[in-house]
Amino acid sequence: MSKAYKDHLGRPIVAVTGMGVITSLGQGLEDNWAALSGGVSGIHKISRFPTEGLSTRISGTVDFIELPAENAVERSYAMARETTLEALAQAGLSGDFNGPLFLAAPPIEPEWSARFELADRSPPSERPGDAYNRFLAAMRQKADPAFHEAVLFGSISERLADRFGTRGLPVTLSTACASGATAIQLGVEAIRQGRTDRALTVATDGSLSAEALIRFSLLSALSTQNDPPEKASKPFTKDRDGFVIAEGAATLVLESLEAAVARGARVYGILRGCGEKADLFHRTRSSPDGGPAIATIRAALADAGIDETGIGYINAHGTSTPENDKMEYLSMSAVFGERLPSIPVSSNKSMIGHTLTAAGAVEAVFSLQTILTGTLPPTINYQNPDPAIVLDVVPNVKRSKQVTAVLSNSFGFGGQNASLVMTAEPA
Amino acid sequence: MTKSANDVVITGVGIVTSQGVGAEPHVALLGASQSPKVRIETERFAPYPIHPLPEIDWSQQIAKRGDQRQMENWQRLGVFAAGLALDDAGLKDNLEACGSMDMIVAAGGGERDINVDSLIVDEALKRNDREQLLNEKLTTELRPTLFLAQLSNLLAGNISIVHKVTGSSRTFMGEEAAGISAIETAFARIKAGQSTHTLVGGAFSAERLDIVLLIEAIQGHSLGEWHPIWSRKPGNGGGMILGSVGAFLVLESREYAEARGARIYATIAAIGGDRGSREDGRLEARLKDLARPAAEFDPQSTVVFSGTSGFHDLARREKAFLETELAGRPIRAYGGLVGHGIEAQFPVGVAFAALSLGHGAEVPPFDPDAEAPMTAAAKAAVVTTIGHARGEGIAVLAAE
Numbered sequence: 001m002s003k004a005y006k007d008h009l010g011r012p013i014v015a016v017t018g019m020g021v022i023t024s025l026g027q028g029l030e031d032n033w034a035a036l037s038g039g040v041s042g043i044h045k046i047s048r049f050p051t052e053g054l055s056t057r058i059s060g061t062v063d064f065i066e067l068p069a070e071n072a073v074e075r076s077y078a079m080a081r082e083t084t085l086e087a088l089a090q091a092g093l094s095g096d097f098n099g100p101l102f103l104a105a106p107p108i109e110p111e112w113s114a115r116f117e118l119a120d121r122s123p124p125s126e127r128p129g130d131a132y133n134r135f136l137a138a139m140r141q142k143a144d145p146a147f148h149e150a151v152l153f154g155s156i157s158e159r160l161a162d163r164f165g166t167r168g169l170p171v172t173l174s175t176a177c178a179s180g181a182t183a184i185q186l187g188v189e190a191i192r193q194g195r196t197d198r199a200l201t202v203a204t205d206g207s208l209s210a211e212a213l214i215r216f217s218l219l220s221a222l223s224t225q226n227d228p229p230e231k232a233s234k235p236f237t238k239d240r241d242g243f244v245i246a247e248g249a250a251t252l253v254l255e256s257l258e259a260a261v262a263r264g265a266r267v268y269g270i271l272r273g274c275g276e277k278a279d280l281f282h283r284t285r286s287s288p289d290g291g292p293a294i295a296t297i298r299a300a301l302a303d304a305g306i307d308e309t310g311i312g313y314i315n316a317h318g319t320s321t322p323e324n325d326k327m328e329y330l331s332m333s334a335v336f337g338e339r340l341p342s343i344p345v346s347s348n349k350s351m352i353g354h355t356l357t358a359a360g361a362v363e364a365v366f367s368l369q370t371i372l373t374g375t376l377p378p379t380i381n382y383q384n385p386d387p388a389i390v391l392d393v394v395p396n397v398k399r400s401k402q403v404t405a406v407l408s409n410s411f412g413f414g415g416q417n418a419s420l421v422m423t424a425e426p427a
Numbered sequence: 428m429t430k431s432a433n434d435v436v437i438t439g440v441g442i443v444t445s446q447g448v449g450a451e452p453h454v455a456l457l458g459a460s461q462s463p464k465v466r467i468e469t470e471r472f473a474p475y476p477i478h479p480l481p482e483i484d485w486s487q488q489i490a491k492r493g494d495q496r497q498m499e500n501w502q503r504l505g506v507f508a509a510g511l512a513l514d515d516a517g518l519k520d521n522l523e524a525c526g527s528m529d530m531i532v533a534a535g536g537g538e539r540d541i542n543v544d545s546l547i548v549d550e551a552l553k554r555n556d557r558e559q560l561l562n563e564k565l566t567t568e569l570r571p572t573l574f575l576a577q578l579s580n581l582l583a584g585n586i587s588i589v590h591k592v593t594g595s596s597r598t599f600m601g602e603e604a605a606g607i608s609a610i611e612t613a614f615a616r617i618k619a620g621q622s623t624h625t626l627v628g629g630a631f632s633a634e635r636l637d638i639v640l641l642i643e644a645i646q647g648h649s650l651g652e653w654h655p656i657w658s659r660k661p662g663n664g665g666g667m668i669l670g671s672v673g674a675f676l677v678l679e680s681r682e683y684a685e686a687r688g689a690r691i692y693a694t695i696a697a698i699g700g701d702r703g704s705r706e707d708g709r710l711e712a713r714l715k716d717l718a719r720p721a722a723e724f725d726p727q728s729t730v731v732f733s734g735t736s737g738f739h740d741l742a743r744r745e746k747a748f749l750e751t752e753l754a755g756r757p758i759r760a761y762g763g764l765v766g767h768g769i770e771a772q773f774p775v776g777v778a779f780a781a782l783s784l785g786h787g788a789e790v791p792p793f794d795p796d797a798e799a800p801m802t803a804a805a806k807a808a809v810v811t812t813i814g815h816a817r818g819e820g821i822a823v824l825a826a827e
Contacts, residue, residue: 175597
């Protein structure tokens with residue numbers, strides 16, 4: 001292998017040769033980028049289910065994809081299929097993909113509608129708390145393979161693997177809100193291992209339901225500033241009060257730079273470094289000293305072989321929760337020191353909300369697009385800055401600025417932390 | 428096998444099954460002259476027999492009651508088994524090693540609150556505004572902490588909290604394939620120098636009606652009395668008996684393990700997974716590819732730990748495959764002994780294989796009517812898992 005195709009540690013350089021994205025802003029990179037760089041919010045009132053009596057009634061659901069049935073598996077699959085079609089078209093790849101699939105997908109459970117249907121055909125209750133005994137009696141009478149398939153975690157990757165001809169056993173993963181970044185990291189690792197020249201990395205989350213919303217509500221994680229919806233997500237401001245739950249998907253085609261160049265593919269950027277570090281502090285809260293997040297960012301920089309002066313823009317996790325934004329600021333301050341206020345840091349979540357499982361990959365696509373277009377997307381709703389967070393958040397309006405290296409952070413429940421470093425294609 | 432610095436070796440086994448807690452009772456059964464006796468619960472979930480958890484003193488691995496309370500059974504079982512593996516590897520309370528240790532967990536989803544679900548469906552039968560009812564009941568009846576006890580990646584999260592494993596934390600999902608990919612990925616990372624030591628495994632709680640329902644949706648359970656796994660008949664249901672199991676392994680590069688003077692059970696010589704249509708012999712063709720590395724080892728001293736789910740057609744096809752392609756190697760269907768453990772199925776098999784090789788066991792038949800005795804101490808092992816719905820994987824392990 002020529003030296004030009006190896007990184008500072010002698011590993012194959014990993015290129016991004018195709019991207020696809022769906023968020024509440026629309027389908028496809030072009031529409032998404034126009035809206036995102038235009039400071040448009042995709043957050044709206046929830047219409048998927050009644051919200052009367054709920055403290056949060058807004059979200060960034062994706063309601064414009066046609067589905068054969070209304071459930072989380074169908075929606076998550078459909079979005080992943082669409083972003084993968086877009087990414088492969090951009091990569092100029094057709095036919096079997098012939099590389100591994102790494103899929104970040106939401107944990108799924110039966111829909112309530114499926115439980116209600118089952119209850120309707122079950123024998124009557126004999127004592128409190130016996131619903132599952134009755135469900136079982138109904139299943140003994142008549143099996144329901146669709147019910148089984150709809151709650152298997154492997155069912156989305158199965159369909160993607162068949163549709164796109166990926167190789168081997170696909171990995172379906174969850175690292176909570178860092179899942180999208182972890183999927184990319186697994187793809188990068190596989191190429192660096194020399195196991196493959198290319199990897200398909202996909203992240204999708206179409207799992208918003210009443211129960212999902214209520215679960216996050218009960219943990220006081222969601223914004224309750226329902227009116228107007230588009231103003232609710234306000235990362236790094238003083239009046240931020242929680243994240244806005246959302247849906248989306250993204251696909252990145254990763255290839256060794258050498259293989260990409262050899263087949264004459266266009267290189268959209270380089271996946272230069274990945275870092276991760278688990279937190280042991282608490283199930284939902286991060287270590288107050290930001291230690292694991294700091295270690296994660298430093299690990300990503302070290303893996304990329306660049307120091308903190310090399311980063312020109314940070315795509316923040318920036319959830320708009322009181323705690324995340326404070327902790328993320330603290331961590332970035334520790335790593336970037338006095339230089340931090342001069343590095344633009346913006347949060348896509350101010351416009352698209354928190355796409356949960358998909359966020360790390362959706363925001364990786366937008367990070368690469370930032371490099372490609374020389375346009376920094378803004379942090380909207382930045383009217384009342386948190387005085388304790390001194391950042392250039394690219395407030396409210398996009399900015400033209402050429403950057404060559406971007407850091408993207410993802411942090412999640414369960415002590416999950418992952419950061420990615422992306423750079424421009426080597427000229 | 429020639430030894431290399433980047434060999435992937437197993438240095439810790441944490442296992443909990445109906446047969447007992449930890450390596451000791453499992454080593455004993457693997458080295459016994461008699462076939463082990465199954466432990467089965469046929470009353471509690473009748474007509475579904477289940478291999479139950481043994482008696483466990485949770486505080487042995489999860490010191491704080493507060494931590495125990497934050498978890499549902501499958502998480503608690505996984506955290507417990509992970510602690511056993513760290514202990515067994517001599518790494519428990521080694522803050523430096525655990526702080527840099529990578530982790531991959533194969534996880535399913537958490538338990539439903541059966542009472543809340545029942546309350547809602549019962550009420551819904553009387554009302555036609557079911558969605559509104561959901562909002563009312565879920566808002567008032569759901570325990571806020573239940574969400575975290577259900578969340579797939581919180582098994583790993585709890586291992587970080589309780590055992591301070593914080594190098595990295597990844598959770599794989601997708602039934603049996605999750606367990607295969609978890610070990611395969613850990614193996615590939617260590618082999619390539621991307622990790623020096625990794626905690627990998629999974630846990631499965633069978634004693635919950637929501638998971639029993641999942642399998643009954645395809646009428647997959649063996650019903651009534653327990654029967655040996657290779658002789659279950661379609662007249663007695665689908666063939667699968669679930670088991671509560673937890674299995675974690677500490678994998679290290681040989682260099683890392685030897686530098687700290689660790690005891691090595693076995694080396695993973697090869698591991699792979701695949702998927703696809705099972706029609707027209709395609710399953711067998713993939714298995715043949717995956718099993719190829721086993722040819723390198725003497726058949727007589729190779730034991731095959733089959734993870735068959737017990738599904739009639741899959742069990743029949745796997746047995747026929749093994750008897751043809753891996754002829755002369757005694758087969759031990761461990762799911763017949765401890766039950767099927769879905770995400771944890773493959774890790775349980777690798778744990779059995781590691782313990783057998785570490786102790787040079789002549790493993791007695793688990794199903795004496797269908798499995799041949801061993802005539803030599805185990806020096807190599809093959810572990811198979813064919814997913815009940817999809818995905819398959821095979822690992823080949825070698826003794827030191």
